[in-house]
Amino acid sequence: MPPSQLKQLKASLRENGVLGPQKSKKEKRQNAKTGVGAKSRNQREVALQAIRDRFNPFEIKTINKSSKFDVTTRDGNTTAGGGARPGVTKSLGEERRRATLLKEMNSRNKVGGLVDRRFGENDPTMTPEERAAERFARESQRKMRKESMFNLEDDDDEMQLTHMGQSLSFDGPNQDDFEAGDLEDAESDEEASRKRKRFPDGDENQDQDQEDFIDYGDEEQPGRKKTKAEVMKEVIAKSKFYKAERQQAKDDDEDLREELDKELPDLFEALRGIKPATKPAKPEAPKQDFSEMNPERAAMLEESQNSKDPEKEYDQRLRQMTFDQRSKPTDRTKTEEEKAEEEAERLKKLENDRLRRMRGEQLTDDEEDNMDQDEIPEDDESEIDDAAHFGLPAYPTEARPELGVEDEDDFIIDEDLVETNSNASLDMGDSDMEEEDEDSSSDESDGLDGEDELINGMTLPTEDSAAASTVAEVSKEANGKLAFTYPCPKDHESFLSITKNVAVEEIPTVIQRIRALHHPRLKPGNKDKLGRFAEVLVEHVSYMGNKTKQPPFAILENIIRHIHSLAKVHPLNVTIACRAQLREIGKERPLNLLPGDLILLTGLSTFFPTSDHFHTTATPAHLCLARYLGQCTTASLADLASGTFAASLCLQYQQVSKRYMPEFVNYTLNALCNLAPTEPIVKFGAFPYRKSQESVQLVSSKKVTPRKLQFRDVTTSPSDPQAQEELKISLLTTLVSLLGSASDIWAEKSAFTEIFTPVRAVLQYLRQSLKGKVYAAAQEPIQSTLDNIDSHLAQARLVRRPLFLHDHKPLAIKTAIPKFEENFNPDKHYDPDRERAESNRLKKEFKRERKGAMRELRKDASFVAREQLREKKERDAEYEKKYKRLVAEIQSQEGRAANEYERARGRR
């Protein structure tokens, strides 16, 4: 049995040292002196409180029924209210209410009052220390953002934090490395400032104040040994010393520089001597380097540059020296073999990238992963548009990750290569700026193949036009007439107006000059301009192709090469322009391609890789061609010629990637059937036979020999019947040879037999119907193509095996074993459904908050009621008191009067 309550109390009191043996008087006195008493009193209070709590059973909430078994529940092991102290919380709440609600209640229906705007005041979450720190931080912040440099009032009016009467600002102590001369000034300055801070309007009593201040300082800092004057002297001495030191250093620098200046000519000599052997200097435009220089220096240099003072040469050389520093040879010069090897490696890498793009692999794998996920759809995804998985109705999958970065690197490497032959600006020190710019533009940004004469042609467009090899042929003598500067056209119309008076042959020169004049290095905006110029050029190519008088193909080729080189720097612009053209084709003339479109499509195949699995431009271009081949109608020989051109373009597109194009087969077989002298009676295969609107059958009586097709056949049909027959037979042989190439390209396809059996039938039919001397010339290509196809067919039969596509690893059956959670925590929710878990959490939180808020409101209400009751009681008590007082007063008066009356009566 435990001891009684009283005994327990006594024991605990003793334990805590509240009760103890009586202390002697002496001890007590001692304690009072050292302050131990106060401390121990505090301790005692705390201990007493703890004991009181412990022994008051009503202070601690207990559980009504004890748990019988130890169980794990969602509610956790914390039993409800275990160890809670309702009394304390209640009193805390009461306190808080008194601080907030009561105040509100009291100030209700009242207007006005005092608001404490001190920072952090009445913020119960802040400790006094925090409050002070925050105030201090604010103060210094306000100091930092002084709105105006010369705003004196701001300075004056500023509130300052002080500690023990001293300013807490930092500018006081920081002032000691000022360069002021004499003590008086320094003193008055500093003091004035201090004084101003302390006594905002004490200017006229300066002297008096000063003395006050010094006195004050003495009083406050009793430990200080030196006087103010002494300190100031020390400070001044120090600052003078530093100043002298700085001067000395400056002089030394000067000397050193003079010395170096003297050595400069020698240095130049040395540099010139070595130059060819070492890596050449970068002929950066001098202007750019100003940015890295000290601005004043740059300004000075610039100034001297403009003026013709004798130091000009010196400055120039100095400038050049700064460039030399940046182009220090870091690597040794590479030998030719190494360079070749590097180049080969680079090309190999690019080729590999291209192959990977062709296979549709991602250079970064994320997209491929997405695709894979898409390909294994869950059952519940079935509502989603199936076709969307394949990008059919939706927008197509994005372009492959681009190689632009790598290209950019290459381009930089090559730029170096290009610059080897551009003479460094050292030699041209006396040439004026403009010419330098012109020169530096020669390192063509596109210069991927440094030896490409396109670039060489641009190297010195103004000085040496003969160097532009092919271009020069046409522009050599014309150079005298052509303007040297052209604005960079923003749209096709302005380009047309620029080239209005320029002969077609000179357009490449004009383009070249525009590109040189607007080289991106010359002006920051030039890059955008050239990008737009590239778009204009794309438009111009198809425009030129569509002109009735077709320009020479050398010119078109040159422009396309220009576009290509621009495309390396501005791939986006060229792509956008090409896509715009394709869109126009798709909208306006999908089944009636113009010669310009064909030229553009040809050009497009050179600057975009047509082998890519997906390419933003090449794929739509493919589709355009396929659509044309698949749906166009043949009305004339010219149509047939352009169809043949498109068909050959298709094969050209597929030279590398060898993808199958049904439209190509359909079109060529159709065209051959249409061209055959007699219309075929039987059907040769699954291709749909469409008769041409106007007969294009061979009807020749004279002997015709096939020739090489010309591009102008696309635009004009010959009127002479003999020429027509010639064109027909050449179309026929071209188509036949196209089929031969197609059989080479698609020889590996698993359905080669199925594709080419009809082809073979058609060719055999052609051979049959072209018998006779008239078409003797066409027999040979047909026969050779047939042989080719036959051999491929035999090969295809040999390698044909039944399909074995589903040799997959079998899919695992979905497991139904419950997931075992390591370290299961009943407090945690293991809902696999994220959203549901989240919503449950929110619901719970909401419920809790709601309950809490309701409880609070209820408590508030009861508090208010209690307060009101209290007030009422107070009022009543007061009234009662007053009433009693008055009654007493009256009674006493009455009594007095009665007494008086009694007395008076008694007297009588």
Place this chain on the structure above:
Amino acid sequence: MPALVTDSSSKKRKSGKNASAPSSKRRAVAEDNFAEKLSTIQELENQIAESRKGYNNIATLLSMLNVEKSAEKPEMAVAVSLCRVFSRLIAGGNLTESSRAAENEKIVVAWLKERCLDYQNALVAIICEADASSQIAALTLSMRIVKERLAHIPGAENNVWSTGFFKDIFAAIIEAHNGQDLQSEAVAKFVKEYEDVRYYTFTQMADYASTTRSPEILETLIKILQACDEVPGPEHKFENFYAKRDTKNKRLVSANSHRKQAQEAWLAILRNNLSQSQRKSLLRMMVHNIEPWFNRPELLMDFLTDSYNVGGATSLLALSGLFYLIQEKNLDYPQFYTKLYSLLDSELLHSKHRSRFFRLLNTFLSSTHLPSTLVASFIKRLARLALNAPPSAIVVIVPFMYNFFKNHPTTTFMMHRSIRDKDLLAQVEKEGMDDPFDPNESDPNMTNAIESSLWEIVTLQSHFHPNVAAIARIISEQFTKQAYSLEDFLDHTYAGMVTADLGVEERNLKKIPVVEYQIPKRIFTDRLLEEDGGVDSGPGCFMRDLWEF
């Protein structure tokens, strides 16, 4: 024609006319003639209304109408006034002879009847030949007369509708010169509006089309019939009648008889000599416009089977109607699948009815009880066709096959077949193999397609368009999806694919497109050929080889 619409008294009309006549006189001199004429007509009409003596004016007015000579330019004012005259007369009972009437009365009635007939013929002539506005006016006038006659002459129903005036009107409408406006007006104002007019139109049409007519006329008939697209249900309340209805006549209020008439009309047209395009358009509207009218759809059987046997697009279009009959009416069509199989020809995938066909084909082949050999034949045939198909067709075919493979697991051998027989394996390893599939066999059960493999689709996995290639690839991946919803793949076109690739306008490209790293030395010309030793082997040499620029 306010007088026609408002049924006000003649006096009112008179005062209205009188008021308007002088005001028009005051106008320009050119109009004087016209006004004068109007006033004369008015006067003559008034005289007719006043007394019997004025009846002779009817003859005058009829001669003024002057139809015999030039029906193209009728005097519509006269026609209107005559219409009023006759309406009044009919309403007044002046055109009905009673047995008790005197002899001379009878003569007058007979004479009036004759005049009325004259007038009707004149109106029909106008409908036939005049310009559009007069035609429409004449139509309204004649329908007015029809109404009056039906309202006031007892027992005229049969007389007017089936044999009499309405028949003439109908023929006139159909044969009218430049009658598009007239016909659409007639359909909108009368045929669609009033149930009895529609009913009798059907009757007339059945009658009219029973003789062989020219294709243009058939076109018109079809158009009118097609316009009547609201088939009355069995609960339909017939309330909207143009003329007073004979209560004894129950036919007009029964939906069945309405449908019967329509059915007769349609059958008459279908039996006529239709042109190929008409046949196609009829087949196209078969399910939605024609079949609902038929009480006995099996009557369509002949037409549909004939069309199905025509082949080509017509067969395709006949399919849906035929299927309806097979499904609903238990039509037995022997060799249905053989025929269906034969429809899969080289033109199918290029035809514009492709998606329609695939929807039907999906229904026909959806049964899991079909023999696998048959399904395999369809799969193989489609695969063959896909080799020459546009991308939009390939995109349908492959998911279609996928669904087949899912439904008929035995056909999956077409994708995956390992040869167990050692001898056969050795033989195949040694000399390869031919496709066991016989493309020329017309019976889908005998093609041996199930022994074959789908090399065609594997080839299409390297189709030039990446999306198509991706779809073709589904047959070589694991079949985890239950089925592809065909509807998502059906209606793709070149244009749609181009738009999907290019967008309507330029969006921001997410990635910078790749540019060929090497600028080729030549594109069109033989530039710098000697540098490469005279042999052109750079990119694009293929084109330069074939073409001279």
